[in-house]
Amino acid sequence: MSAQPQPYYTLEEYLALERAAEYKSEYLDGEIFAMSGASERHNDIVTNIVWQIRSAFRGRPCRVWGNDMRVRVTTAGLYTYPDVVVVCGAREFADDQRDTLLNPTVIFEILSPSTEGYDRGKKFAHYARLPSLTDYVLVAQEEVRVEHFQRQGDSWLLTAFTSLDETLGLASLASDLPLNLIYENVEFSPASPSQ
Amino acid sequence: MSAQPQPYYTPEEYLALERAAEYKSEYLDGEIFAMVGTSTQHNVIALNIARRLGNELEDRPCHVYIGDVRVRVAASRLYTYPDVVALCGPQEFADDQKDTLLNPSLIVEVLSPSTEGYDRGEKFAHYWRLPSLTDYVLVAQDRVRVEHFQRQGDGWFVTAFTSLDETLLLPSLGTDLPLAAVYKNVDFPLSPRRSRGGGPFNARPLPAPTPAGFGPRRGPDG
Numbered sequence: 292m293s294a295q296p297q298p299y300y301t302l303e304e305y306l307a308l309e310r311a312a313e314y315k316s317e318y319l320d321g322e323i324f325a326m327s328g329a330s331e332r333h334n335d336i337v338t339n340i341v342w343q344i345r346s347a348f349r350g351r352p353c354r355v356w357g358n359d360m361r362v363r364v365t366t367a368g369l370y371t372y373p374d375v376v377v378v379c380g381a382r383e384f385a386d387d388q389r390d391t392l393l394n395p396t397v398i399f400e401i402l403s404p405s406t407e408g409y410d411r412g413k414k415f416a417h418y419a420r421l422p423s424l425t426d427y428v429l430v431a432q433e434e435v436r437v438e439h440f441q442r443q444g445d446s447w448l449l450t451a452f453t454s455l456d457e458t459l460g461l462a463s464l465a466s467d468l469p470l471n472l473i474y475e476n477v478e479f480s481p482a483s484p485s486q
Numbered sequence: 487m488s489a490q491p492q493p494y495y496t497p498e499e500y501l502a503l504e505r506a507a508e509y510k511s512e513y514l515d516g517e518i519f520a521m522v523g524t525s526t527q528h529n530v531i532a533l534n535i536a537r538r539l540g541n542e543l544e545d546r547p548c549h550v551y552i553g554d555v556r557v558r559v560a561a562s563r564l565y566t567y568p569d570v571v572a573l574c575g576p577q578e579f580a581d582d583q584k585d586t587l588l589n590p591s592l593i594v595e596v597l598s599p600s601t602e603g604y605d606r607g608e609k610f611a612h613y614w615r616l617p618s619l620t621d622y623v624l625v626a627q628d629r630v631r632v633e634h635f636q637r638q639g640d641g642w643f644v645t646a647f648t649s650l651d652e653t654l655l656l657p658s659l660g661t662d663l664p665l666a667a668v669y670k671n672v673d674f675p676l677s678p679r680r681s682r683g684g685g686p687f688n689a690r691p692l693p694a695p696t697p698a699g700f701g702p703r704r705g706p707d708g
Contacts, residue, residue: 408603416631416646436611440644450641451614 298322305370309361310388318370319413326372329358332432333374333401335477340375340399340430340468347466353379353396361391362398362421369417374430375399378423379464394423396463401430415440419447425463435474493517497563504556504565505583513565514612521567527627527672528596532569534670535594535625535663539572542661548574556586557593562612570594573618574659589618591658596625610635614642620658630669 299321300308308323309316315326329337341357348355355377363370363385370391377397385391398418400410410429418424427440427447437459440447452459452470459468493516495503500513510521524532536552543550551571558565558580565586572592580586593613595605605624613619622635622642634654635642647654653664 402607404603407607408599411606412597412602419646443643446643446645448638448641449635449644451611 302368302370306385306391309370310390315359315372317372318368319417320368329401329403330432332477333403335475336401336430336432336473337374337399339473339475339477343468343472344375344377344464344466347464351379352381353377353464354382362395363391363393364417364421365393369414371414373398374401377464395421396423397426397428397461398424399428399430401432403432426461428459430473432477434479435470437470437473497565500565501580501586505585510554510567512567513563515563522600524596524598525627528569528598530672531596531625531627531668532594534668534672536570538663538667539570539592539659539661543572543574543659546574546660547576548572548659549577551587557590557616558586558588559612559616560588561615564609564612566609566612568593569596572659590616591618592621592623592656593619594623594625596627598627621656623654623663625668627672629674630665632663632665632668 300318300323301321302318305316305318305323309318317324317326337357341355344353344355355375357375358372360376361370361372362376373395375398376392376395377399378392378394379396381394383393385393400414402410415427418427425442429438429440431437435453435455437452439450439452439459441450441462455471455474457470459470459473461468495513495516495518497513500511500518503518504511504513512519512521532552536550540550549572553567553569555571556565556567557571568590570593571587571590573587573590577584578588580588595601595609597605610622613622620637624633624635626632630648630650632647632654634645634647636645637643645654647665650666650669653662655662
């Protein structure tokens with residue numbers, strides 16, 4: 292077998308493919324990455340965060356979405372599906388299809404070993420270029436650990452929470468996320484190998 | 487072959503082994519991890535940083551080490567060899583052998599694809615517990631990018647630098663680090679777009695589009 296040439300997709304090609312596809316893929320700088328499924332814990336944590344934020348948002352012009360809202364980071368050539376994305380105020384979309392958000396306020400990613408370097412590194416470097424983004428939150432699923440990057444000018448203030456008694460305060464959303472709700476019903480002991 | 491029981495080493499066992507060993511290993515909470523070699527690029531960058539800091543700090547009671555000085559994070563039962571370590575003032579060591587430093591104020595790690603998640607995540611979480619540590623610096627080797635984590639109360643102030651014109655300030659050491667010095671004599675790949683490791687490790691790039699349009703994207707029958 293000969294070596295495959297590296298594929299290169301334009302943004303337009305990716306979007307056209309993605310809108311017709313039966314599964315989700317992310318796009319970074321010419322390359323398309325099929326997304327893998329998530330664990331039960333990962334899904335539980337996403338659901339908990341969405342539910343908690345959604346409850347706090349009643350009657351306010353804010354939206355929260357889990358898993359399925361595509362976000363565009365224009366200058367970086369990045370399209371991604373954050374685990375949780377929140378926007379307060381006017382929502383801006385790439386076009387009339389309203390399936391590609393441009394101005395997220397807060398993004399949450401649930402960490403997995405295979406994507407941790409990416410979520411902390413290049414993906415965050417791209418997200419940081421979104422002027423609308425005020426908070427980036429990383430949530431561990433192997434232990435109780437939430438890391439909060441809060442924008443401060445050209446920099447970010449990083450704090451970590453490791454106790455279920457603590458509460459993540461999101462000033463940009465005027466909302467609080469107690470860790471015991473983020474991790475509600477999440478079991479940390481390893482599952483038995485097989486039944 | 488039966489499954490091997492997980493070995494467990496005490497810190498004392500690790501240190502005894504390590505001091506007699508011909509190659510370096512790190513230790514975390516009972517486990518020993520042999521260290522792999524690094525690229526010449528990695529080495530040039532680490533050397534650039536150590537040389538610059540060493541020159542700047544040579545007339546003051548400061549210490550700069552590269553690669554070979556073990557750091558202990560007692561709270562995490564971690565022993566590790568950071569790429570570059572620096573501090574000003576008295577050094578504290580684990581014992582009389584003076585080969586295991588307890589109180590670095592600056593740690594620099596040059597990022598590699600295989601260890602980036604660890605350096606940014608778990609390892610940093612451990613370093614976080616070092617009260618002496620005021621500055622943690624991560625340096626990319628495939629492009630110009632230096633990230634500076636500067637301790638601020640219970641958290642860290644995080645700033646990224648991506649231009650060779652920029653300079654990272656290290657007030658805790660009373661010096662600075664120009665990116666031009668960090669990346670001196672470092673050549674980057676001609677086409678960063680072709681470099682791997684941009685996406686998540688488990689992601690599968692799709693095949694190239696066909697010239698006629700968009701290639702078949704789903705179904706094994708294509």
